Amino acid sequence: MSNICVQSALIGNHAWININSVAGIFVSLGTLVVQMLLFTYVRHNRVYCHTNFKLISLSFCLFFMLNAIFGAVMQTFNQFQWRFGTCSAVLQRWQCLMFRAPQLVAMIGFSLNHVLLFVDRAFATWNPKKYEQQSPIVGVMAVSIIWSIAILTMVLMTSDNDMSVKYAYCMVSVEKTGPRMLTVCFVLAVIDSLALLGDGILKWLCRQQDKNRNLKISPGRYILGEQVQIIENQITTTALFPFAVLHVTMFFVFLVATTMYRYLNTTATLTPDVISHLEIMHLLVFIYVLAANILNLLTYRQLFLTREKSRTDAGIKNHTDAYFRMFEQQIH
DSSP states (O other), X not given: OHHHXXXXXXXXXXXXXXXXXXXXXXXXXXXXXXXXXXXXXXXXXXXXXXXXXXXXXXXXXXXXXXXXXXXXXXXXXXXHHHHHXXXXXXXXXXXXXXXXXXXXXXXXXXXXXXXXXXXXXXXXHHOHHHHHTOOHHHHHHXXXXXXXXXXXXXXXXXXXXXXXXXXXXXXXXXXXXXXXXXXXXXXXXXXXXXXXXXXXXXXXXXXXXXXXXXXXXXXXXXXXXXXXXXXXXXXXXXXXXXXXXXXXXXXXXXXXXXXXHHHHOOOOOOOHHHHHHHHHHHHHHHHHHHHHHHHHHHHHHHHHHHHHHHHHHTTOOSHHHHHHHHHHHHHO
């Protein structure tokens, strides 16, 4: 036990590990503050969106919140124990996973939710009429599936670990989970690459669909819900594309960097230097989550202000007036 305490002390005194730990705390707390602002703004300034789109967006926010809360709690625990504890930062495997498992679920969920957002927008673009009539149960089931996959993947990665073994530093990657983490990061990187390509194609299709909408519209075939959904598709896809670029730019960089590092670093020993390298790369995830929430808040605010300006300029008092004003503009 004394040897593991010495290792824990070396880790606790490592400059870069401490800098990364403190940075993780502040970035995570900043994320939670931005999320509270986002939820408050959305609650008081509503913009019409399909229920399934709202459910998928809420799922993304919950993954963000899960990562931020447990990241802040874990690093705060580490800082307290390194400063005031005596070998207290040494945790058994099951204790460590109480902090790390939710973060792993969130990390897997980021990519799965990205794909789900793409599928939702793709279906809405392909057949707006059917999408508009789609039951919210579909969204509930889809969100439940990706959460189940994320949790099941975490369980499969960690279930055969010896839960009584103590480690000098709490990490997901240990003897058995290290190779599995490498595989998971590679799969997530591929998923995100394909989803970003799809997002770009979808943005182009929405522009083409909007151009054709005014050319083909007529009173005999006008379907209000379908036309509203087409407009929603264009707005949400345009708004989400910067988020998709941010997601892949930062989260994808993290996935590629950590995959290459784990592949090249074949040693099983988690030295303070190895831990600092892995945690510095993992800090990218916390920065990505903060940046994504800031972008979501700014995008939603811009979306709301744009719609309010359009309604004010046209003298429209409510959404019903907006829909029929749109109808009049398109058939004349």
